[in-house]
Amino acid sequence: MANSTIQALLVNLPRTTLYWLDSWPAGLKLNAELSRFYVTTLVGVIDTWESLLPPLSPTFFRVLAMCSSLGGLTLALALMSDILSLVLTAHLRLAYELTRTVYWAAGVRMGGGLLWGIFRGKRHNVLRKRTDSWAYDIDQLLFGTVLFTLLAFLFPTALVYYVLFAGLRLVTLLVQAVLETLLAFMHHFPLFALMLRVKDPHRLPGGVYFKLVTPSSTTSKDSTLRKPYLSLESQPLSLSAIFFQYNELWARLARHYNPLRLFYRVLAGKHLSSIPPYSIRYVADPEGSAEAR
Template sequence: MTTVFWPLDVTDDGFMYGWIQEHTVCVAGILHADTLADAEAILAKALGSERLRALMTLCEIPVILGHCAFRSLAPYATPEIKGSIISWTRPFHFYYYYRHTGNSRRFYAVREEGASLISRGNRTMPTEAYLVHDFTRHRPRSSRLEDVVNQLNSARLAEYAVRHCQTTCPRPPDGKARGMNFVSNTLKSASRSWDLFGHRFLPTRSVSMLKEFSFTARQVENRVHVLHFLSNRKFVHQGGDINSACQEYIEYHNTLWVILNDIIIGVAFRFFLYQNRAIINQLVIDGLEGILAHRMEGMLLWLDSWPAGLKLNTELSRFYSQGFIGLITQWATFLRSCLCFLPVLNLTIETASLMGMTMATSLFLDLLGLLTGHFYACYLIASTIYRHILILLGSLWNLFRGKRYNVLRNRTDPWDYETDQLLLGTILFTLAAYLFPTIWVYYVVFALVRLSLIALYATGETLLAFMNHFPLFALMLRIKDPQRLPGDIYLLARPTSDRCSVTLMSYPLPLSVIFAQYTQLWRQLLQYYHPFRLGRWILQGRVLATFTHASVYIPSQ
């Protein structure tokens, strides 16, 4: 038995050409020639063209398969094969497929694991004989399946190459390609200008250090990479792997759409800021002292007054309270003196919004880090004291038990201490144990404040990744033309008057694959900001830092 893939739009008599491997034949098209020698001459001339040479790196060399004739022009009519040059094993089982053009950006693909679903319709249809040859059900995939899929995708390009050799009509210029090349040249010039500016005026080491602390610097770096990505893409598909070409096409336009929508939203946000500048400035002035200073000062005074019957060390609590209140007061005074620069800040944010909403969000996150710098300083002080008191308690507890930590062997060994050492260690352990609750209470307060800021940073990073890489163009294609985003292939059986016709169809790409990058991002964020991990870090007194993942914002190329 021989499996024959036949194009649905081919209903003419003539010499068939295409590919054959084992018992699978893929017909690419029909040659209208008087004799077999004429057909071979036309195909030999076409094999010298640039288009077919590009296809031969992906598929095998097409050959003349034989002569066919149609007795009926009805849909899904079966051709009569005669005078075949190669040996065909009877009976023939025909599978119909669509020869997608390169301009349509449609193609077949096999991407998902698992068995392909087959629409059988009426169970009484004689489809079992066809299902025997359904190689799409074989898992794991073999090179045979990939070769056949490449041949199906290359059939229309092979026909164009053969037709081009038979006619001398010049091909009209592609206006869309000219427009896209103009965009590419413009982006290339902008990219070169930025590279010249960056290498001359921005030291590499300073930029690398700045990216570790600034969301804005990482966003600027992301836009630079996007600029390189957009300027280094070609848009005219001359042959080869149409799957890769369509993926580059979708990736390019998706990136372009995301940037344009980001700029549109940023411009709208800029007009919102401009029209409500007075109200926003008043809210900022009231919130700086109210949220960043007075509320935390009230919390510290409340802790210093034995809240809810909590017995803290009076002298140590007074030291903590007055020290932190003094630091917060000095920071509030500094912020109050900086209010004269509020118009400049408004202009900066409005200008950044013209570059996109992502730039405004990055600038907001950087401003949040600057405005809450006193919270971070208080948290560092409290966490340092807490971490050292934990180390002290652990060492004194080992001394109290008659043990000592062996640094060389990384273990705790028994040890004999002198009487005066045990007495001094017991006194210090008692003092540290009684001071520990006060130190722990103040540490927990600033650790919770830091944890809240970390949650805001994590939300901002997620929003930036969402706005930078949302698959807007891919979703539009999936709704408008799912065959441009194929996920897998299956066989669709349709009943006819005397038999059953089977057509090769494509499943649309699943949403889980389209949003796979967000799944990966959420895994990274969840792994870093996991509640158990953050809770363990808080108990150990380790400093909670933000997740500096600049690579997440760079699009895959």
């Protein structure tokens, strides 16, 4: 079942989608030569990965189950996340990097920046960090306009294939985000503090408070001990204070996997990556982090 699922989702689906895009779906007329180059290259990457990766054997699942029994569920989740990122989706990541490089270099960097400025008679001032008007020569304007027109007609084809593999990359990151969230929450689960909170809450002091005690006449026969007095009591640590690291972890995960942030990085052609493991393993002291910054 695992082999058939991997074959259907990670091999057959991208290959079928590439051939579907190359056949002008829904009247989407892409550049035939560039589209054929994309399909030939990316299908070759998928076929090479399929020939190198052997089918998953029962021994693989036995080793995974053994690691889970020895190192706990956290080790199994970490192995699943690493296998998904490094082995199962390596071909999709390579295809994403290829399409992203072409999209960023040709479309965003050259077409949207340099050639668009030449087409409008503008130039970026590096010293003042602004865009100024500039009188180009007729040869420069003609050459820049020809290149800009060429990129403008080729850019939709590059954009379509980039959006395809960027979407697959986002789905992979979503699965990794679920695994990393479970892994981080299990690493920071305060089991000992909860057991101590149930057994003896006063052994987890969260502060002190004064309690007014009024002894009754039957408690003590001495009149001096029958006067009201203040008793210093220990206030148990609240559950919100015990789970304070969960708030920090959730804030970091939500900030990194924010849909608006990911959408902006897709449009800008920036690299999409999972959250660094060291940033969710341990929650640093906010004061110490501020001093470090």
